[in-house]
Structure formats: C-alpha cells, structure tokens
Amino acid sequence: MEQLAQYFKKYGLAGVLAAIVFMGYPQVEKYMANTASKQTEAFVYKLKAELLLDIQRMLDMQTRVAVDAHAKAKLTDKQAIYIMKTAVGYQSIHKVEWLKRYLEKLDPEVAMNMQNVIRSAIRGELTRQSSVYTDALNSFVHPKLGRLGDYVEENFDMAEFLEGVYEIVFNNDCYDCELLYDTVMYHMLNSQNTLWEQAVEDLSR
Numbered sequence: 001m002e003q004l005a006q007y008f009k010k011y012g013l014a015g016v017l018a019a020i021v022f023m024g025y026p027q028v029e030k031y032m033a034n035t036a037s038k039q040t041e042a043f044v045y046k047l048k049a050e051l052l053l054d055i056q057r058m059l060d061m062q063t064r065v066a067v068d069a070h071a072k073a074k075l076t077d078k079q080a081i082y083i084m085k086t087a088v089g090y091q092s093i094h095k096v097e098w099l100k101r102y103l104e105k106l107d108p109e110v111a112m113n114m115q116n117v118i119r120s121a122i123r124g125e126l127t128r129q130s131s132v133y134t135d136a137l138n139s140f141v142h143p144k145l146g147r148l149g150d151y152v153e154e155n156f157d158m159a160e161f162l163e164g165v166y167e168i169v170f171n172n173d174c175y176d177c178e179l180l181y182d183t184v185m186y187h188m189l190n191s192q193n194t195l196w197e198q199a200v201e202d203l204s205r
Contacts, residue, residue, distance in 0.1 A: 077203045080142040081196060084152060087133035088195075092188045095129050096181055099165075103175040115170060122169070123162055130158070144203055155198055161191045 075083070102121065103111075111118055130153075138149035145151045164187050172180045 075140055075142045080140070080145055080148060081199060083140055084137060084148055084199065085196065087137050088152060088192055091129055091133045092185065095126055095188065096185050098125055098129070099184060100181050103169065106175055108173045108175055112170065118169070119166055122165060126162065126165070127158065144205070145199065151199070152195065156191070156195050164191070
C-alpha cells in the first residue's frame with residue numbers, strides 16, 4: 001500500500017486507476033469507490049511512458065512472486081485469476097494505443113467505404129496482440145482451469161468482442177476524438193469482466 005501511496009502523490013487519481021484495473025488492490029478500490037467517478041474516466045490508455053514503466057515493474061514483481069509460488073506448488077484460485085487479469089488487462093493498453101494510431105490517420109467518411117479492409121486490419125492486429133498474453137499465460141497451469149492461456153482463448157468470445165469494436169469504430173464520425181477510445185477501452189474491460197465471472201464460476205465447481 002505504501003507503493004500505491006507514492007503513485008497517488010506522483011501521478012494523481014488518473015494514474016492510479018491503471019494500477020487498480022490491473023492490480024486489483026482492495027484498499028485502493030475502497031478509496032476509489034468514495035471518489036467522484038468522473039475523475040477516473042478513461043485515463044488508462046493516456047498513461048505516460050514513465051507510469052507505464054512503473055506499472056510494468058509492479059507487474060513484473062508480482063509475476064515473479066506468482067512464478068515462485070507456481071514452482072513450489074499448484075496455483076491457487078486467487079493466483080490464477082490475478083495472473084490472467086494482469087496479462088489480459090495490461091495488453092489492453094497496447095491494443096487501444098495501436099487502434100488510435102491506426103484510425104487517426106483515416107478520414108471517417110473514407111473509412112465507411114473501406115470497412116472490410118479496416119475490419120481485417122483490426123482483427124489481425126488485436127488477434128496478434130491477444131496471442132502475446134495467451135502464449136505467456138500457458139506457462140501457468142491451474143488444476144481446474146488447465147493452462148491459463150488456453151483457458152482464456154477458449155472462453156473469451158473474440159468474435160463477439162471484435163464485432164463490438166467494429167460497431168464503435170463505424171458509428172463514430174471522429175477518429176481524433178477521445179470518446180471513441182474511451183468507449184473501446186470500456187468495451188474491452190466489460191468483455192474481460194464477463195470472462196472473469198466465468199472463471200470464478202468454473203473455479204467454484
């Protein structure tokens with residue numbers, strides 16, 4: 001918690017939101033619950049390089065702990081959920097950053113006439129980025145969930161998720177507006193929450 005206090009001081013509320021999303025600290029979640037939600041909206045993809053590095057250090061440290069635990073015994077339910085949330089959530093930042101770089105170069109009116117090309121580009125890149133965390137997660141095995149990367153791949157509805165991204169993209173007339181990327185990030189987090197709910201249910205069986 002001391003480390004997170006330093007994040008509040010260094011980056012403010014917006015910066016710590018990223019740590020909350022990916023680290024799941026209950027103390028910070030309690031603090032955020034008592035803070036105006038408008039102050040926390042959609043800052044994840046805007047993170048500065050320095051903050052991203054700080055968060056990555058936190059993730060690396062926590063992952064080492066999980067790896068050590070895995071080397072000694074099977075993953076606990078809590079460790080399995082934590083590792084999956086960390087890997088999938090962190091990659092979401094890169095997915096949205098790529099989408100922004102790609103779409104900002106396009107005129108929305110022109111894009112409507114080349115939807116198939118844009119769909120193909122988005123599908124290819126987001127699928128490729130998903131393989132980054134599925135490959136990494138397959139280093140971890142849980143007694144009920146099996147290899148974590150395979151579990152995510154089999155239980156995350158990628159087709160439905162992509163359709164949601166397409167709908168957001170092609171129903172926006174501004175590719176240089178923050179709202180588009182805010183909406184995509186929230187769509188990602190919502191889709192991931194559905195996966196975590198399924199994982200908790202599978203673990204309870």
